[in-house]
Amino acid sequence: MACLSRRCLQREKGFILDGVAVDTLAGSYTHIPPKLWSALPPYNAQLDGHAASYFASPAVKSLLKNTEQHRGGTSRDGWIVDYFHIYGPGQRYLNRRNWAGAGHSSEQVGGHYSFLADVKPMKGYNGRFGYRRNTPDLRNLKKSWHPQTLRNVEKVWKAEQKHEAERKKIEELQRELREERAREEMQRYAEDVGAVKKKEEKLDWMYQGPGGMVNREEYLMGRPVDKYVFEKMEDKEAGCSTETGLLPGSIFAPTGANSVLDMASKIREDPLFMIRKREEEKKREVLNNPVKMKKIKELLQSSLERKEKKKKKEKKKKHKKRRHQSSSSESTSGDDEQSRARKISAEELERKRQEMLENAKWREEERANNVRRHRKEEEREQELEKLRSRDGKFLHHIKLESASTSSVEDRVKRNIHSIQRTPAALEKHFMQR
DSSP, X not given: OHHHHHHHHHHHHHHHHHHHHHHHHHHHHHHSOGGGSOSSOSOOGGGOGGGHHHHHXXXXXXXXXXXXXXXXXXXXXXXXXXXXXXXXXXXXXXXXXXXXXXXXXXXXXXXXXXXXXXXXXXXXXXXGGOOOOOOHHHHHSOOTTOTTSHHHHHHHHXXXXXXXXXXXXXXXXXXXXXXXXXXXXXXXXXXXXXXXXXXXXXXXXXXXXXXXXXXXXXXXXXXXXXXXXXXXXXXXXXXXXXXXXXXXXXXXXXXXXXXXXXXXXXXXXXXXXXXXXXXXXXXXXHHHOHHHHHHHHHHHHHHHHHXXXXXXXXXXXXXXXXXXXXXXXXXXXXXXXXXXXXXXXXXXXXXXXXXXXXXXXXXXXXXXXHHHHHHHHHHHHHHHHHHHHGGXXXXXXXXXXXXXXXXXXXXXXXXXXXXXXXXXXXXXXXXXX
């Protein structure tokens, strides 16, 4: 029993180790991307089509029976790895790739005789797995989203040309709009000044015809309308007027188109018009600039807030002043009432009188002490003045003042001839320098 249990223990340990090995191999192979797999799988000669006749010979079969390899297992990595690729997670992974349309090389199943025989360039992603085969063709092939492919370059060029054409069109429209606005401003300014009459933009003149030339007052007076119209037309055709050019000096009169052009040039050269135009342009720039508008709004808000705070402070001050005045008036009135109501007794009057007398005595003593002290100080100062006036001591104070105002540099410069810098200077006379 002991031998049997020892043998079972060894088998159990081996089974655990084999299970751990299979689990680690399966985990590592499932985490490795397909493009990093080796080109040749773990080679098993019994699965190679070229070696089928060799394994079919009786001598090889008997040899494999002796080595316990007649059921497969001639690969260099062992039967565990073979099982992983043929029946295990490796085979399941290949099946999933085949079902997804990603494909695989036949040497994964058939052996090394068909190495890279069926490899073709695969464009795009390999199904939902998202992996690409690492072949030279795919490495050199540019992706569909690459910016340097001819198709993408052509798309970008066409988009740029379209954008440029749109930009030019917008600029042309903006230029025409600016010119039209300038003409309208000039016309409006001329009308405001009075240089040009205001135009009545109506369409009645299209429907009037010759009836519009009829004078209604004359029609009411009984004059025939048709004859009057004809006479007017004949007068216009044959008469002398500035319009027909028959009056003297009519050639110098300004015509309609020329007068309009002259007026436009005068308005354009008017400095007031230019100043007004610049002001309007500046206003338009400020209105079109969001940053400046934001700053202006912030300034306005801050100024309004300051004004509101100032108003609140003024209101508080007024309220406090009124309350203080009312309280002070109330207190004074209350004190007066108390003073009127309360009467001082004789004892209190005597006590206050004694306090006043004591205070007066103390003040007299303090005044006498102060006078005595001041007199002593004056006598001392007089004695000092007498001592200072002797032997030129009155100059001592002046020397101190000059020394306090002068610097070290001034003193050194004054005494430069009497300074002994080195021991050799002791032998020299300072007057011989």
